[in-house]
Amino acid sequence: MSVLHDAVGLCQNCSHVRAIKNARGSTFYLCALAEKNPHFPRYPRLPVLACAGYVKQYEAVEPSQNKRDE
Numbered sequence: 001m002s003v004l005h006d007a008v009g010l011c012q013n014c015s016h017v018r019a020i021k022n023a024r025g026s027t028f029y030l031c032a033l034a035e036k037n038p039h040f041p042r043y044p045r046l047p048v049l050a051c052a053g054y055v056k057q058y059e060a061v062e063p064s065q066n067k068r069d070e
């Protein structure tokens with residue numbers, strides 16, 4: 001578990017998040033759900049530890065993990 005993950009919380013891997021990096025290298029986490037529902041803040045206060053809108057992003061499985069023993 002990375003420090004960044006701890007600092008960001010659920011937004012780190014939420015399907016609604018849009019990570020925006022500025023010229024100085026700082027990353028901001030925009031909640032796209034806020035455009036449809038004003039209940040959600042556009043820039044949530046981090047770390048987000050609980051959120052009703054959280055939807056886990058699809059996690060790709062490495063091809064080697066799908067191979068059966070030969």
Ligand code: SF4
Pocket residue numbers: 010011014015016017018030031032033040044048051052053054055
């Ligand atoms: S829905 Fe919640 S967890 Fe997802 S990006 Fe918005 S604030 Fe973060």
